[in-house]
Amino acid sequence: MVASTRLSTPIHLNTTNTGSQKYPDMEMPWGTFGENFTTEGLLESEVHVGDRLGIGSAEFAVTQPRFPCYKLGLRFGTQAILKTFLDSERSGYYLKVLREGKVKAGDPIRTLEVNENSPSITSMVQMIKRSG
DSSP states (O other): OOOOOSSSSEEEEEEHHHHHHHHHTSSTTTTTTSSSSSSSSTTTTBBTTEEEEEEEEEEEEEEOOOOOOOHHHHHOTTTTHHHHHHHEEEEEEEEEEOBOOOOOOTEEEEEEEEETSSOOOHHHHHHHHHHH
C-alpha cells in the first residue's frame, strides 16, 4: 500500500546498470541505491517534472531529480560514487503520491499525462551540473 503520508518517493530507472559497470565486484541487490521502485524504461530523458504516472492503483506526479547523499557513499565504501552517480545522469526522480493505492512487484508503470512544457529530469540534472 502506498500512502500519501510519504510525500515523495524516489524511483530509479536502470541506475543499477551504471553502478554495476563501475563497481563490477560489488553485489547490488534491488534497493542498493535507496530506491523504492526499480524498473526498466521511463528514462530520465523521457520524463518531465509534472508528468503523472500510475503504478497499480496508485497515482504519482514526478517532482524533481533525485540526488544521492553521503549514505550512498557509505554503502559503496567511497564517496566517489556520488560523482559517478551524478555523471551518469541516471539519477532517478522523486514522485509525489497523488492517489493512494496498492502497488506490487511486476505492476506496469503507466504514463497517465506528459507535461512537455516542463524540463525533462535529464535536462534538470545537466543544468545543476553546469551550475556547479
